[in-house]
Amino acid sequence: xxxxxxxxxxxxxxxxxxxxxxxxxxxxxxxxxxxxxxxxxxxxxxxxxxxxxxxxxxxxxxxxxxxxxxxxxxxxxxxxxxxxxxxxxxxxxxxxxxxxxxxxxxxxxxxxxxxxxxxxxxxxxxxxxxxxxxxxxxxxxxxxxxxxxxxxxxxxxxxxxxxxxxxxxxxxxxxxxxxxxxxxxxxxxxxxxxxxxxxxxxxxxxxxxxxxxxxxxxxxxxxxxxxxxxxxxxxxxxxxxxxxxxxxxxxxxxxxxxxxxxxxxxxxxxxxxxxxxxxxxxxxxxxxxxxxxxxxxxxxxxxxxxxx
Numbered sequence: 659x660x661x662x663x664x665x666x667x668x669x670x671x672x673x674x675x676x677x678x679x680x681x682x683x684x685x686x687x688x689x690x691x692x693x694x695x696x697x698x699x700x701x702x703x704x705x706x707x708x709x710x711x712x713x714x715x716x717x718x719x720x721x722x723x724x725x726x727x728x729x730x731x732x733x734x735x736x737x738x739x740x741x742x743x744x745x746x747x748x749x750x751x752x753x754x755x756x757x758x759x760x761x762x763x764x765x766x767x768x769x770x771x772x773x774x775x776x777x778x779x780x781x782x783x784x785x786x787x788x789x790x791x792x793x794x795x796x797x798x799x800x801x802x803x804x805x806x807x808x809x810x811x812x813x814x815x816x817x818x819x820x821x822x823x824x825x826x827x828x829x830x831x832x833x834x835x836x837x838x839x840x841x842x843x844x845x846x847x848x849x850x851x852x853x854x855x856x857x858x859x860x861x862x863x864x865x866x867x868x869x870x871x872x873x874x875x876x877x878x879x880x881x882x883x884x885x886x887x888x889x890x891x892x893x894x895x896x897x898x899x900x901x902x903x904x905x906x907x908x909x910x911x912x913x914x915x916x917x918x919x920x921x922x923x924x925x926x927x928x929x930x931x932x933x934x935x936x937x938x939x940x941x942x943x944x945x946x947x948x949x950x951x952x953x954x955x956x957x958x959x960x961x962x963x964x965x966x
Contacts, residue, residue: 844859
């Protein structure tokens with residue numbers, strides 16, 4: 659299934675279910691079909707906190723609608739062009755961005771005159787992103803004032819669907835609710851300065867992170883390590899890679915991140931940037947007005963424009 663957070667006109671954002679008939683308000687459809695008022699929430703984070711019980715109800719709605727030749731007239735179906743898509747998760751509890759693609763790591767470190775440290779091959783490192791700066795499909799991206807090296811980063815991300823701590827690699831797949839696309843926007847001039855201190859890239863990153871356009875459940879992705887990933891700027895392809903070229907799996911990332919730390923439903927874990935997946939690797943940067951499209955096979959296209 660594909661789930662979205664959408665908004666029509668001035669109404670509040672709510673969870674939508676993508677069907678062959680169109681996008682439906684999940685809570686409304688559940689009530690019409692099963693007369694279960696309040697059974698499914700309007701907020702994706704609250705839905706994920708219901709864990710298996712909530713997702714079982716979502717599947718019941720989806721399968722009922724997909725098996726209907728003529729759905730109930732009281733259910734409204736929306737076309738994507740007539741609604742606003744937000745980030746699937748409006749308020750992630752945590753946002754951990756990893757650094758798992760060797761080509762990206764080697765290229766970016768070489769540009770700073772550095773080699774890959776041996777420890778990179780020992781465990782999947784990550785930094786803590788800013789969950790309050792999350793934006794969605796179609797939103798404009800405002801870079802920090804004076805930044806002259808505006809950059810995108812093409813990433814696959816997972817959303818956690820179960821609470822867990824000290825999770826084993828073998829069991830980690832049970833904690834994945836689904837997949838989405840992440841654009842870890844980067845202010846490279848700022849980043850290059852703050853990283854000299856050695857405490858991470860956060861100040862060059864914390865102004866915006868895009869997620870979307872949807873959350874795709876695990877059953878829709880046969881092999882998450884064989885997804886084509888592309889980036890286009892104003893329609894021109896700049897980046898192309900494959901999710902399977904990462905050094906670490908999401909299961910390994912979950913296990914490492916949960917060592918002595920509790921992960922919660924709605925937490926977002928980014929894969930890191932796929933090889934060639936940013937302007938820094940290519941020696942090209944974004945300009946105000948540029949349209950950036952990130953596409954990952956079986957998930958869709960995440961589109962944003964750089965603010966003037």
